[in-house]
Amino acid sequence: MKAMRNEAGFTLIELLVVVAIIGILAAIAIPQFAIYRQKGFDSEAESDLRNAATAEEALVAAGSAYSTCADAATCKTTLPGFSPTTGVTMAMTGAASSFTGTSTHGSGSGKTWNYNSAAGGIQ
Numbered sequence: 140m141k142a143m144r145n146e147a148g149f150t151l152i153e154l155l156v157v158v159a160i161i162g163i164l165a166a167i168a169i170p171q172f173a174i175y176r177q178k179g180f181d182s183e184a185e186s187d188l189r190n191a192a193t194a195e196e197a198l199v200a201a202g203s204a205y206s207t208c209a210d211a212a213t214c215k216t217t218l219p220g221f222s223p224t225t226g227v228t229m230a231m232t233g234a235a236s237s238f239t240g241t242s243t244h245g246s247g248s249g250k251t252w253n254y255n256s257a258a259g260g261i262q
Contacts, residue, residue: 177247205234214231
């Protein structure tokens with residue numbers, strides 16, 4: 140019997156080259172993806188701080204004083220319309236004519252966002 144030599148397919152070397160290329164691309168992409176995730180978490184913390192600042196201003200516009208809250212759960216009940224993102228740690232401190240606040244995300248890069256209404260916003 141004659142062996143069939145015209146079978147179409149890939150050789151082992153071609154398959155190994157493709158697997159190696161995919162491995163190299165994955166080694167480049169995975170660390171970059173982790174950095175993008177951290178930036179996304181940091182943006183969530185910044186956004187929550189801006190939303191809390193807007194809620195503080197709404198509270199004063201409604202005739203109340205600036206509010207103080209030690210954590211995101213307290214801010215949710217104290218500030219009108221504010222809903223914090225899961226994983227964000229924040230605190231707001233109200234004074235007679237201004238307020239300050241900080242926020243950070245546990246899965247982010249560790250950056251802490253600071254808000255000072257007297258100084259004009261995020262510092």
